Amino acid sequence: MTARKEDKLVSLQQAAALVRDGDTIAMQGMGTQMSPLALVRELIRAGKRDLQVAMVVGGIGLDWMIAAGCVRKVMAIIINLDEFGMANNFRRAAEAQKLEVEEYTEHQILTRLGAGAMGLPFGVSRSGLGSDVIGLHPDTTKVIECPFTGKPVIACRALEPDVAILHAHRADRFGNVQFFPKPIWTDVDVFPRAAKKVIVTVEEIVENEEIRRTPIHTGIPYFKVDALVHAPYGAHPCSLFPKYNFDRAVFQRYADESRTPEGTRAFLDEFVYGLKTHDQYLAKLGGTAALKRLESWD
Amino acid sequence: MGTAKEYTIDELMVVTLAKAFTSDDIILNGTVSFIPVSAVLLARATHAPGLTWVAGAVGVDAQPGSVIGNTLDPTMWKGCVMYLPQYEDMWSYVHRGTLETFCIRGAQIDQYGNINNSIIGSDYHKPKVRLPGSAGMGDMGSLDKRVFIWSTTHNPRTFVKKVDFRACVGWLDGGGSRAKLGLRNGPQLVITDLCVMDFEPTSKRMRLVSVHRGITPKQVQEQTAFELVMPASVPETPAPDAEYLRLLREVVDPKAMRKIEFRGSATKV
Numbered sequence: 001m002t003a004r005k006e007d008k009l010v011s012l013q014q015a016a017a018l019v020r021d022g023d024t025i026a027m028q029g030m031g032t033q034m035s036p037l038a039l040v041r042e043l044i045r046a047g048k049r050d051l052q053v054a055m056v057v058g059g060i061g062l063d064w065m066i067a068a069g070c071v072r073k074v075m076a077i078i079i080n081l082d083e084f085g086m087a088n089n090f091r092r093a094a095e096a097q098k099l100e101v102e103e104y105t106e107h108q109i110l111t112r113l114g115a116g117a118m119g120l121p122f123g124v125s126r127s128g129l130g131s132d133v134i135g136l137h138p139d140t141t142k143v144i145e146c147p148f149t150g151k152p153v154i155a156c157r158a159l160e161p162d163v164a165i166l167h168a169h170r171a172d173r174f175g176n177v178q179f180f181p182k183p184i185w186t187d188v189d190v191f192p193r194a195a196k197k198v199i200v201t202v203e204e205i206v207e208n209e210e211i212r213r214t215p216i217h218t219g220i221p222y223f224k225v226d227a228l229v230h231a232p233y234g235a236h237p238c239s240l241f242p243k244y245n246f247d248r249a250v251f252q253r254y255a256d257e258s259r260t261p262e263g264t265r266a267f268l269d270e271f272v273y274g275l276k277t278h279d280q281y282l283a284k285l286g287g288t289a290a291l292k293r294l295e296s297w298d
Numbered sequence: 299m300g301t302a303k304e305y306t307i308d309e310l311m312v313v314t315l316a317k318a319f320t321s322d323d324i325i326l327n328g329t330v331s332f333i334p335v336s337a338v339l340l341a342r343a344t345h346a347p348g349l350t351w352v353a354g355a356v357g358v359d360a361q362p363g364s365v366i367g368n369t370l371d372p373t374m375w376k377g378c379v380m381y382l383p384q385y386e387d388m389w390s391y392v393h394r395g396t397l398e399t400f401c402i403r404g405a406q407i408d409q410y411g412n413i414n415n416s417i418i419g420s421d422y423h424k425p426k427v428r429l430p431g432s433a434g435m436g437d438m439g440s441l442d443k444r445v446f447i448w449s450t451t452h453n454p455r456t457f458v459k460k461v462d463f464r465a466c467v468g469w470l471d472g473g474g475s476r477a478k479l480g481l482r483n484g485p486q487l488v489i490t491d492l493c494v495m496d497f498e499p500t501s502k503r504m505r506l507v508s509v510h511r512g513i514t515p516k517q518v519q520e521q522t523a524f525e526l527v528m529p530a531s532v533p534e535t536p537a538p539d540a541e542y543l544r545l546l547r548e549v550v551d552p553k554a555m556r557k558i559e560f561r562g563s564a565t566k567v
Contacts, residue, residue, distance in 0.1 A: 103416060
């Protein structure tokens with residue numbers, strides 16, 4: 001799908017409406033880093049259902065979505081909150097068999113997305129040979145013989161998510177998305193290329209001329225972006241390197257309160273359901289001036 | 299250089315792992331890997347100045363000075379010469395074997411160094427306990443890495459005869475089974491809160507190398523659910539050199555973040 005060179009700037013609500021129930025969404029994120037959490041909160045408020053979420057590393061946003069009943073299946077390599085421990089709602093849902101878990105090695109899921117990005121039927125990897133991970137999903141990974149050497153390799157079936165959702169540093173209104181530094185993480189790199197639709201939230205909207213002065217920072221061109229949302233601190237409580245670090249206090253609170261479904265519900269009521277807009281979320285945290293405290297990396 | 303009389307198990311584990319690293323090593327690390335990253339920084343500050351470390355698999359030759367955050371955080375990339383793009387660059391170097399050394403821990407470790415951090419139970423789809431997932435270990439086990447295993451919970455629940463789910467490939471079923479699959483390298487050393495172990499070269503079964511101060515080989519065997527290869531005599535793990543210990547405490551990990559890894563351990567540090 002090709003997006004035109006036109007104004008893509010929309011509200012969070014309008015962007016969330018592009019995600020349909022049942023969609024496969026590729027969601028940027030790590031345990032505590034770079035995730036489009038303003039949009040995730042909006043997807044939860046919009047009551048999305050039956051989503052199939054593909055990530056490399058799932059973190060706090062995915063745990064919220066699972067708790068809120070948005071997710072039918074996860075495709076990922078690990079889901080946790082880094083030093084804050086387990087993703088408790090993921091754990092409870094999987095143990096109750098209310099969530100389908102399609103576990104991959106990192107290179108397997110990247111190879112699936114890479115094949116999707118190139119329009120190939122599958123890609124190959126050696127990652128996970130001999131492990132039990134391979135047998136989990138014979139529909140998408142299969143050991144085959146290399147046609148040239150006869151050695152075993154793993155065929156990883158192409159994955160083309162319906163939507164990729166990302167948070168980035170800045171963009172112009174056409175959706176030329178820039179990263180500082182340029183894409184480091186795999187999800188920023190291959191997710192948008194593999195997905196049919198791309199939604200990006202950004203810290204800052206700049207003029208097209210500014211993008212043209214600094215094209216070396218552009219990671220996604222306008223023709224791949226369908227919707228753009230201005231959301232300062234849109235990754236909060238995750239970090240957006242190098243602009244701001246993760247919010248330790250909020251993470252610790254969620255790690256503690258999510259030990260029970262009731263605690264999770266109270267947290268979501270306060271930080272998601274009880275706030276109608278991203279502006280209200282920022283105001284709750286004391287405004288963007290107060291969030292400057294997160295700009296230290298020591 | 300004298301050896302220290304007063305030290306804790308976390309310090310002994312870091313120094314012992316550091317001593318296993320050399321200037322020829324190219325090491326990358328994953329999340330919540332405080333003991334390996336402390337060992338990397340300590341080795342680089344002492345006997346292995348040429349050691350190459352890619353912090354969090356991103357920050358090439360990073361120089362954060364000390365452990366200042368979680369081991370996967372951007373804060374640890376400080377002073378690096380390059381942010382390694384993950385999709386193309388990092389996975390090229392990992393697949394080809396250029397990045398050769400990785401450290402792994404897990405909820406279950408078996409006698410051949412296969413590791414599980416995915417589920418506990420007999421049916422993957424009906425887990426008794428759902429764990430975070432295989433993450434990088436699922437890749438690194440099969441991609442020819444020299445693997446160093448660490449554990450702060452040396453007990454029969456962690457050191458099991460057979461893992462419930464083989465997320466990370468070690469020596470597979472022992473003997474030549476790993477080589478038969480075409481996989482190079484494999485698990486080298488296991489450092490726990492009780493002892494140091496390696497793998498007997500022919501059978502690839504886990505073998506006791508040394509026991510930490512105050513621990514007997516019998517105690518280690520009692521805390522291990524499979525039969526260890528037991529040499530006739532097992533020495534005590536050498537006490538840390540005083541200078542290594544000073545560097546660890548004052549320079550490498552002054553906030554003692556490595557102790558986070560002892561949550562849930564019977565060993566008090």
